[in-house]
Ligand SMILES: [Zn+2]
């Protein structure tokens with residue numbers, strides 16, 4: 001994530017801010033410029049480079065769920081990220097509102113990254129069907145006295161998220177039950193959107209599909225049966241050698257989605273490090289080379305070796321910082337050579353525009 005500045009007073013602000021704590025001006029995020037715009041003296045949002053165009057907050061700002069801007073007269077009251085919502089929970093319930101806000105925070109970060117990658121939000125698959133990215137944010141409902149569960153998942157561009165995932169107790173208990181190392185709302189989004197882009201970046205491209213099969217396995221094997229087998233038998237004993245997570249071993253599609261999510265984790269983390277000008281020089285003596293310098297925009301970097309080598313060294317520092325606060329490791333994974341090959345494949349199938 002980029003580092004943002006209030007356009008009025010130039011103070012550093014967070015992506016989620018709708019107000020500058022330094023100058024007091026209202027702030028909104030202008031997605032097409034990737035900038036935080038402050039209101040002018042007349043309380044209106046105007047982007048100086050496009051003088052004359054006024055912007056309003058997205059309609060979800062009244063729920064404190066979005067700080068993005070929409071051009072007045074654009075014909076929609078929802079921003080680029082909120083237009084993708086197909087279903088949101090019943091906001092009359094306070095619990096739903098609180099959880100949905102957390103879901104929205106993660107969703108906006110996801111859309112930011114997709115925009116940085118220049119990835120389209122609607123795609124044509126191999127069968128020439130148009131698939132549009134959209135979201136169902138659902139709360140489990142009482143049906144005839146029983147709770148009907150909501151399964152987080154993806155189907156033809158529609159991503160379903162159980163809003164209880166925004167609840168830390170629920171999430172941690174699921175994490176323990178599923179024996180996972182990492183579980184976050186943002187992680188769910190990144191995983192699910194991976195399934196969506198598989199259609200266009202892998203399945204629709206014969207060369208990529210062939211390489212995918214060689215690296216991840218044959219995706220035509222029965223998906224339902226594969227998942228069933230995974231839940232009954234668990235992952236193979238030596239899964240660490242070839243999979244980034246246990247779940248990745250269930251089916252090539254899940255392996256891809258897990259790898260894709262990791263790629264998004266590392267690119268976002270590197271962008272944050274880049275905008276902060278982070279470099280590390282661990283005091284280990286001359287002979288140990290653990291120095292790293294994040295001096296490149298990872299969204300535009302072609303050289304995957306550079307990305308991965310510097311990222312691994314960066315996580316050594318980041319994990320150490322987290323441990324100093326009694327927190328779990330920021331990146332709690334050890335990447336095998338095969339995992340890195342798969343990450344490289346993700347890197348290569350995403351088109352890089354300069
Ligand atoms: Zn300010």
Ligand SMILES: [Zn+2]
Pocket residue numbers: 058059060061066067068078079080081082083
């Ligand atoms: Zn919005």
Ligand SMILES: [Zn+2]
Pocket residue numbers: 191192195253254257
């Ligand atoms: Zn999946």
